[in-house]
Amino acid sequence: MTAATPDPRGPLCIVYNAGELVVGPVDDTADTAPADDARTDGPLEIREDAAFAAINGEVVAVGPTDEITRAYPPDNAATAIDADGNAVVPGFVDPHTHALFAGDRSDEFAAKVRGRSYQEILAEGGGILRTVRAVHDASDDDLLANLRSHLDVMLAHGTTTVEVKSGYGLEAETELRLLETIDRAAAKHPITLVPTFMGAHAVPADTDTEDYVDRVISDQLPAVADQGIAEFCDVFCEADVFDVDQSQRVLKAGAAAGLTPKIHAEEFTRLGGAQLAAELEAASADHLLHATAEDVAALVEAAVVPVLLPGTAFGLGAAYADARAFLEAGASVALATDFNPNCHVRTMEFVQTLAVMKMDLTPAEALLAATRNAALAIDRDDGTGTLREGAPADAAVLAAPSYVHLAYRFDTTAIETVVKNGREVGT
Ligand code: NIG
Numbered sequence: 001m002t003a004a005t006p007d008p009r010g011p012l013c014i015v016y017n018a019g020e021l022v023v024g025p026v027d028d029t030a031d032t033a034p035a036d037d038a039r040t041d042g043p044l045e046i047r048e049d050a051a052f053a054a055i056n057g058e059v060v061a062v063g064p065t066d067e068i069t070r071a072y073p074p075d076n077a078a079t080a081i082d083a084d085g086n087a088v089v090p091g092f093v094d095p096h097t098h099a100l101f102a103g104d105r106s107d108e109f110a111a112k113v114r115g116r117s118y119q120e121i122l123a124e125g126g127g128i129l130r131t132v133r134a135v136h137d138a139s140d141d142d143l144l145a146n147l148r149s150h151l152d153v154m155l156a157h158g159t160t161t162v163e164v165k166s167g168y169g170l171e172a173e174t175e176l177r178l179l180e181t182i183d184r185a186a187a188k189h190p191i192t193l194v195p196t197f198m199g200a201h202a203v204p205a206d207t208d209t210e211d212y213v214d215r216v217i218s219d220q221l222p223a224v225a226d227q228g229i230a231e232f233c234d235v236f237c238e239a240d241v242f243d244v245d246q247s248q249r250v251l252k253a254g255a256a257a258g259l260t261p262k263i264h265a266e267e268f269t270r271l272g273g274a275q276l277a278a279e280l281e282a283a284s285a286d287h288l289l290h291a292t293a294e295d296v297a298a299l300v301e302a303a304v305v306p307v308l309l310p311g312t313a314f315g316l317g318a319a320y321a322d323a324r325a326f327l328e329a330g331a332s333v334a335l336a337t338d339f340n341p342n343c344h345v346r347t348m349e350f351v352q353t354l355a356v357m358k359m360d361l362t363p364a365e366a367l368l369a370a371t372r373n374a375a376l377a378i379d380r381d382d383g384t385g386t387l388r389e390g391a392p393a394d395a396a397v398l399a400a401p402s403y404v405h406l407a408y409r410f411d412t413t414a415i416e417t418v419v420k421n422g423r424e425v426g427t
């Protein structure tokens with residue numbers, strides 16, 4: 001075998017012979033007619049017998065395999081992947097996780113299936129507060145190792161961008177430590193990490209909620225802003241946690257410190273978090289199991305992305321969010337895992353299965369929700385979650401002929417290999 005001649009345009013990546021290549025959402029705004037080899041499948045644009053080329057980690061061309069391989073010969077590419085007739089899709093974006101934690105709460109799962117509620121467990125000092133104690137006792141290196149092991153699983157299942165929240169510290173020093181750990185993981189792991197500060201995740205034991213909100217605002221937030229790692233500020237707006245006024249205070253102070261608002265809204269009760277998200281023009285409102293028609297309308301009007309988390313409903317045995325109401329109202333519905341010790345799901349494939357089976361999304365709607373719409377939920381409107389020219393070259397190559405296998409298979413992964421920033425990162 002002769003060594004490849006490096007392409008003078010920069011490190012070249014080519015993925016070719018895709019039986020179907022999911023490009024992204026149908027582009028209604030394009031002033032040129034769709035390419036001859038393009039077809040639409042619900043909200044998705046798909047090319048057949050297709051390829052994409054990327055230079056320096058950015059997609060530069062998408063089209064028929066023969067054209068693309070002529071312009072960008074695989075022999076010259078640092079990364080050349082023959083998809084062998086299988087499907088190629090944009091890498092998944094997981095826009096809501098609590099993936100950085102320590103300890104084990106599997107016994108709570110066992111208690112929940114025997115009838116204990118999430119809120120009862122939390123009120124007794126379990127749940128989030130128990131993870132907070134485990135995080136306090138864990139070393140930085142242990143926390144980092146935990147996070148990296150979860151990210152490895154996510155990457156192997158096709159996820160190339162992940163939002164990670166702090167929120168198991170509940171005081172400044174540990175919240176900063178968590179954000180620092182996310183930053184350290186980001187420096188070493190192929191996945192793009194998006195850090196969110198969530199000091200308002202729970203109220204510490206024996207603490208008055210108003211006093212704690214004051215501390216989040218006057219103690220934690222300035223330190224987090226100084227540290228300069230977090231991009232978003234999130235709050236658990238819920239009965240017996242933070243009410244709408246308290247959530248508003250935290251999110252407004254976060255915005256003043258440069259952090260874009262996000263909110264856990266209407267998860268167990270309908271409290272008004274969705275309306276607050278609309279008022280503050282949050283990037284996203286998440287959970288929404290109990291959102292009303294007025295909430296749906298307000299979020300669509302304010303262009304707040306609804307992030308639906310069917311894994312959480314599945315794990316809690318709760319009713320699912322009304323995804324169809326959001327879609328019918330014109331929302332860019334996103335999906336996420338919500339991976340946390342209460343919801344042990346790391347794969348966006350299983351989340352797509354749940355979205356199709358339990359929330360009545362089509363496989364195409366679920367894939368769009370797990371890619372481009374999920375990118376919108378974390379303010380990545382740069383092509384992330386698509387394979388259009390100019391987008392980051394993040395893709396998953398399937399061991400199956402159609403993207404439908406992502407939702408259809410719910411035993412093992414349908415992903416054969418993963419490309420991140422134009423490099424093969426394997427499975
Ligand atoms: O999104 N609702 C608040 N936070 C998480 C649960 C975190 C935990 O239980 O540790 C959620 O479901």
Ligand code: FE
Nearest residue numbers: 096098264338
């Ligand atoms: Fe959450």
